[in-house]
Amino acid sequence: MMVELAVGDAYGACFEYADPSFVAEHNTLERYVQHPTHPDIAPGAYTDDTQMTLALAELLITGEPWTPRVLADKFVEVFHRDPRAGYAGRFHAFLRETRDGAAFLERMRPDSDKSGAAMRAAPIGLLPDVAAVLEHAAVQARVTHDTPLGISAAQAAALAVHYCHHELGPFAETQNWVAGVLGAQWAKPWHGKVGSKGWMSVRAALTALTTGRSLSEILRTCVAYTGDVDTVATIALAAASRSAQVVQDLPDALVNDLEDGEFGRAYLVRLDDALLATVRP
Template identity: 30%
Template sequence: MSEDRLERALLSLDGLSIGDAFGQQFFASHVVAEAGPENPPLPPWKYTDDTEMAIALTETLRDCKSMDQDALVQRLVERYQAEPYRGYGAGARRLFEDLAQGGSWKVLSREMFGGSGSHGNGAAMRVAPLGAWYADDVDDVDQTIEHAARSAEVTHTHPEAVVGAIAVALAAGWAWRRESQPVEELLPWIISHIDQSEVRRRLEWAATYPLDTWAFTIASQVGNGIEISAQDTVPYCIWMSAAFLDDYSDAMWTAARVGGDIDTNCAIIGGIIAMNVGADGISDQWRRSREPLAWSSK
């Protein structure tokens, strides 16, 4: 079973990391002006801290067979120290530097932002491989919920960030188990499994829009990550995942056009959609364009 779980997690990580690296290219003005489906950005596509943290999460699952929080923190700090210039935000840099000096994540993560904890989108961004790992627990989604929350808490203790991470993990698992279920069931199913929150309120609002709605409309209503928060990122990304669940490439190009926190949006959406389309649903050209993933040994 562990081999199957790791295979699924790696599939999600592939979709996440390729999406992250693709989306990151659109912060260059010449790419925005020139790129299109017949003219993708020139490789190599460098990935960001989004992928670095997702690799750390996947390595933790690989080595511990569950979400061991202390092991995840160690991986996150090690990867940050090895490559601190991958685009980490100021809050993450400060947290990882303090952790490297021997600080306790249980204290430091709760002290962030004046004691409210971070409600940024970083916990949601990295969690899709965890949803993939627990995707076989169809009769016990509490496993996904519990471990997604644990993965978030080490850096993001604000309830919105935790709910956002849970929502993305649930979406990845649902996409894997989908079979013949109508894609319109994705958002209502997630909503039924998450706590009352701003993330849930915006998901409920997004769910009122048909999946053929113009994506810019959804972004205008619930956000597209421009505030770098779970609240203004996760509802949009899950709606986009549902709308494009069968087409990885179209999802990425649409997310790039809509804008916002493009690399993180593409990472979240890519990590979910990969669970539905499989490895064959992601272009080999895109996979080769993304720089190779740097793994730590077991």
């Protein structure tokens, strides 16, 4: 799951808010391309979506208390050990100036309903029951996105992974199942450009899952929306990668060219193994 969602993030980052004509021309899955206006993000590099997901995955593996202070400490840790572009400008500056969880919580204004809490929620979906997924997703969301839509978007993203991982029904019914837990609004199909709100990215990802039969098809669909497509692809591929009903066919070029530094592809593979071993019922 971690490699697949990182590929979705890195590939989507090539196209985030890019001109639709650029997306239409280059969304071929043949390779990572340089974003036309973001020279600081190299082709194949993942962004904040994956880095913050690492924080939650590592905490689930270690079994540390799932508290705001521990979560905030971890968010600061993963950023400072591997500073990178991709974060929103103000949050990037906030992290650069923040050295521990206490300072994070003291200075953070968690009143956002954007996608930060949803984009990182995938590992929570591996937990064994719905109640645990909802609670863990809500606790981590409140650290940065303590709004009804910020919390519910994180819960929806995690629930999609839960449904697929635990094989609770037909893959094409993922969106409807999530809606059955959280409300009918999550079953509405998404069309067009994806904005910055968390519920937008999650609904777009869920919609891509309803028609996709392979990881490649789902990834292309996510990016074709245009807008905040790295987040959409991260959420969708995390869920789809856990379904035995989905063809696991990401192109070798995207997997092999995913960044492979200290916290890159090989690290993600090891983390995935540890994460699945930790949460296995």
